[in-house]
Amino acid sequence: MVAAAARMELLPPVLFLFLLLAAAPATAAKFTCNSTAPRANTCQALISYTPSNATTTLAAVRALFQLRSHRGLLAANGLPPSTPPPAPAPSPVRVRLPCLCSGGVGATFQRPTYKVRAGDTLDAVARGVFAGLVTFQEIAAANNVSDPNRVAVGQELWIPVPCSCDPVAGQGVVHYTYVVPQGSSVAGIAQEFGTTEETILSVNKMADAKSLLAGQVLDVPLRACGSNISNTAIDRNLLVSNGTYILTANNCVMCGCSSNTWQLDCQPTQGLSTSACPVSKCGDMFLGNTSSTSTCEATKCSYAGYTNTTSFTILANLTTTNTCNAAGMAPTAQPEHSSAFRVEGWRWTDLVVSLHVVLLCLGYLRQD
Template sequence: MAQLSLSLLLLLLAAAALSPSPTAARFTCNAKARATTCQALISYTPPPNATTTLGDVRTLFQLRSHRALLASNALPLSTPQTAPAPSPVRVRLPCLCSGGAGATFQRPTYKVRAGDTLDAVARGVFAGLVTYRDIAAANNVSDPNRVAVGQELWVPLPCSCDPVGGLPVVHLTYVVPPGSSVAGIAQEYGATEEIILGLNRLTDAKSLLAGQVLDVPLRVCSSAISSTAIDRNLCVPNASYILTANNCITCGCSSSTWQLDCQPTQGIASSVCPVAKCGDLFLGNTSVATSPASPCEGTACLYAGYTNSTSFAILTNLTSSSMCDAAGMSPAAQPSHSSASRLGLPTRWRWSELIVGIHIVLLCHGLLRRD
């Protein structure tokens, strides 16, 4: 019986050794002459048996702004910190690209409690977004099972700042749920299987593992922001918005036009924010021509960034726009459509919905916001 038990134990150990398991994620992040910074998104899944509030998420990741957390998850600005956090919840953090790889810059940190091990911190506290090996290496810990109570640890979550297919994106750090497929993830986030496989160095779709940390690129909207504006590198993916210009402006991303849609932030005192207008036209509004001779012509007041060199000012750009498609159809007569085009696939732009004269998509590198 003892011999049988020993044989069974050896068999189980051998099986465990041969079983595939997720390894530490290392996202490619090609800094050129110097380190690059950008904003990345982290997809965090709270513990299933606990009621995690938005305030808990903000504390865990040391977010300086509750509004930024709401914006990353497209939640109304009136949502309180005591509200339950969605699962998963998106967290926007600064990413530092150096030495060919990216990691979240300075945050989050974690203070060791009694009974903690690095593996428990990595898997239990941060939901498998990082491994104990990553935490040990980042903090020069020689024995992952022996960390001092009260010790402050930097938790380097993987991220990236690289463009994809020559276009700027926001990279999402994503933990694969059980039962997922590469095709399903690509469909959900508007990418292609080829891009997901290539970014994550997967040989084929069958090699995907539950619990694996993936780099998922999210397409961002193009904008008319001036190259001289402070927020010239603003990147907004679909299903989120960003507050900019000292929170005076809210910019969202339309998945139909893929143009940045910016409006004055509701609830901010007018005494704090300067009026954003293009002549008599307020920011975000469109003036449609009433002349029968030119029924398709109009003008739009677009957000062009903000400056603070001499005084705080919100820039706008009055731009001509076409309200009809190439066949002369008005917006009301045009057929409805849905869904966003995918990264890596040719995009058929709806010219009736695009604003003529917008700037080329701006590169997203170099922005290190503080919220």
């Protein structure tokens, strides 16, 4: 480390500055975070992390970001609860971390941290270890490091990954810290994550879509599912985006986000003992159970949060949803994008119609 720093000192000042700027990521990111409502100055944010090694395991990702549980990492990526820690991590892999708003900007709270190894520089830590989620300048500022090229082996650094807790257009969202891949466009990113170009440009204070750069760290707000959680519940600010689930109520309840109804779908977590998790019911119905009350209505025992004032209690209440469309007709069993029977890319109904046309044509030719 000292030898490397000495070699850098031999460079002309102008050349040194050029190399320093060339090594930096496309842009530093400061996510606006002004949430001031009770309990809203902290939240759970999602981070997109691309491992440098294709063989990186879920266990390695958990260790890097100091995640408290393996289940939490599985939940952030929508992976089955039975997925083992040695399984390969998806690329990119989503990491759920606590976000803290302070001074109008947001950064992950206390985690992750990194212990400096021999040969490390702050730029190598920022770009190599944490895949460009932060810049070396941000790490230096957060840890009061005056010289980014002189860090002590064994020194523990806080890595302030940008995040946010702010609502967007008056709606609660899950903010996703996203490093822009090469060849991306604002329109493509908006389509991939179910938002709009205008929203991305506004949230990130970008003048226009042409200013997007590869390696730029974007704040992508993900739509969150609505819920029936009580305003008095401990987890009343629970936000879950599509493609993920969350373990809440001391891990006793698993809540996913339905892209069809955009409502939380919560069930008791499988594999936990009833002694650790109290039973939650709506009359004779258990939490998560559904019954049809009519052709167009379904009643569900929905999750309503948990309390721990006098004792640990999981709340639930009955909710009724309309399962018919505006014309009063029940939805079809097989939507257009379903896995209905196909022959070499053809739907079965298309094949029948085509055969019918062919037979009519053959009959016409025979008459001639």
